Amino acid sequence: VEYYLKNIEDHKYLNAFLEVYTEEAQETAKKVDVKIKEGTAGPLAGLVVSIKDVLCHLDHGLQASSKILEGFQSQFNGTAVQRLIDADAIIIGRTNCDEFAMGSSNENSAFGPVLNAIDNERVPGGSSGGAAVSVQADMCLVALGSDTGGSVRQPAAFCGVIGLKPTYSRISRHGLMAYASSFDCIGLLAKNVDSIAATLEVIAGKDDYDSTVSQKPVPHYSQNLTPDSEYKIAYIRETMEAEGINEEVKAKTVEAIEKLKSNGHQVDAVDFPLLDYLLATYYILTTAEASSNLSRYDGVKYGFRSPHTHDLESMYKKSRSEGFGHEVKTRIMLGTFVLSASYYDAYYTKAQKVRRMIRDETKKILSKYDFIVLPTSPTTAFKLGEHSEDPLEMYLADLFTVQSSVSGLPTISIPNGKDNGGLPIGLQIVSDDFQEEKILAFSNYLI
Numbered sequence: 028v029e030y031y032l033k034n035i036e037d038h039k040y041l042n043a044f045l046e047v048y049t050e051e052a053q054e055t056a057k058k059v060d061v062k063i064k065e066g067t068a069g070p071l072a073g074l075v076v077s078i079k080d081v082l083c084h085l086d087h088g089l090q091a092s093s094k095i096l097e098g099f100q101s102q103f104n105g106t107a108v109q110r111l112i113d114a115d116a117i118i119i120g121r122t123n124c125d126e127f128a129m130g131s132s133n134e135n136s137a138f139g140p141v142l143n144a145i146d147n148e149r150v151p152g153g154s155s156g157g158a159a160v161s162v163q164a165d166m167c168l169v170a171l172g173s174d175t176g177g178s179v180r181q182p183a184a185f186c187g188v189i190g191l192k193p194t195y196s197r198i199s200r201h202g203l204m205a206y207a208s209s210f211d212c213i214g215l216l217a218k219n220v221d222s223i224a225a226t227l228e229v230i231a232g233k234d235d236y237d238s239t240v241s242q243k244p245v246p247h248y249s250q251n252l253t254p255d256s257e258y259k260i261a262y263i264r265e266t267m268e269a270e271g272i273n274e275e276v277k278a279k280t281v282e283a284i285e286k287l288k289s290n291g292h293q294v295d296a297v298d299f300p301l302l303d304y305l306l307a308t309y310y311i312l313t314t315a316e317a318s319s320n321l322s323r324y325d326g327v328k329y330g331f332r333s334p335h336t337h338d339l340e341s342m343y344k345k346s347r348s349e350g351f352g353h354e355v356k357t358r359i360m361l362g363t364f365v366l367s368a369s370y371y372d373a374y375y376t377k378a379q380k381v382r383r384m385i386r387d388e389t390k391k392i393l394s395k396y397d398f399i400v401l402p403t404s405p406t407t408a409f410k411l412g413e414h415s416e417d418p419l420e421m422y423l424a425d426l427f428t429v430q431s432s433v434s435g436l437p438t439i440s441i442p443n444g445k446d447n448g449g450l451p452i453g454l455q456i457v458s459d460d461f462q463e464e465k466i467l468a469f470s471n472y473l474i
């Protein structure tokens with residue numbers, strides 16, 4: 028704990044943490060130490076974890092990096108957080124992120140951007156930018172983030188760490204603030220696969236507080252990290268020809284593919300003609316869900332209320348106008364539009380149908396192959412401000428991560444070398460529903 032606290036202090040300028048629980052972490056460490064000596068400690072005894080500012084942690088601040096939740100404190104522990112505590116992990120603080128997890132650069136936070144520790148002029152990725160940097164700069168061992176369309180994997184790639192998004196419903200969403208409920212997953216970041224496996228097996232699994240969570244038993248991921256000797260792997264031809272893919276990212280992905288072949292694995296190119304529909308489908312459906320989920324922040328129940336109001340309607344309007352940031356407001360408007368009576372069928376219903384096609388096509392590939400490999404992001408970490416003017420350019424950063432989110436499939440980003448400027452590149456591995464065990468063993472083999 029002292030080691031990580033010192034690193035947090037030394038790296039304050041990175042703005043990764045919104046709050047550090049110094050004394051509480053020291054106290055917990057002492058208690059856990061006693062339990063270890065007594066032989067009564069839980070399976071994650073002493074594991075130092077950071078949690079993203081979207082996870083409910085009893086009597087601790089919770090703002091989704093938004094002004095609209097100013098001063099708000101959580102009144103309960105989310106399931107994942109409760110299981111960490113019960114397993115004797117030590118929560119060291121809560122991390123900065125894009126407001127309500129909407130973004131790909133962590134520049135949408137009401138508390139300012141997080142800086143990439145490798146190059147302070149560059150973004151760490153988003154929305155779990157603080158989580159990724161907390162692992163990157165050794166400020167904790169494991170970080171819990173959330174991944175709706177890539178928010179754990181893309182920052183992991185930009186920061187040179189590992190980021191896992193499990194199958195949708197593998198981990199309870201109770202106590203995870205909702206962005207787009209049919210996509211939202213808690214994700215895990217660390218520098219090694221073992222830490223992710225050990226944490227996942229504690230926090231995953233059935234839960235009475237989330238009716239959508241899977242009832243499937245949770246395997247002992249950490250004890251099953253031995254890879255098979257031969258895998259069947261697919262890569263999507265279209266991803267390698269996608270507009271905007273950086274040449275060095277492409278070259279490293281090809282290198283990884285060639286290495287897999289020379290190690291005796293079967294690697295084939297497959298077609299996925301729906302690539303062009305991924306971002307539209309993702310952004311129509313997630314903004315629709317977000318516009319509904321975020322209607323609860325009305326200035327009455329939580330956090331911020333505008334002081335400039337004179338009646339009920341102006342209180343709603345002004346609290347929301349002043350409390351939400353620009354990107355969140357854009358998405359609420361987009362989502363309200365696609366759900367409006369005259370456009371519902373043209374956009375929302377259509378996107379739901381395309382979502383099904385994307386999942387079916389992806390699963391068809393996975394019925395013949397163990398994994399699909401692809402770059403995590405078309406580029407390496409970009410400069411702060413580089414894409415702030417043009418939201419479409421920013422949304423392109425998610426091109427490769429949304430396929431598995433739209434499909435609900437498990438996927439991981441692992442480090443795959445660096446570009447000539449020393450910036451990390453990520454390789455993404457997707458597998459079929461509930462194949463986390465296989466993904467983790469394969470990642471362990473590749474790293």
Ligand code: GLN
Nearest residue numbers: 128130174175176177178
């Ligand atoms: N960048 C994507 C978005 O802005 C993904 C965010 C996420 O996974 N939370 O929606």
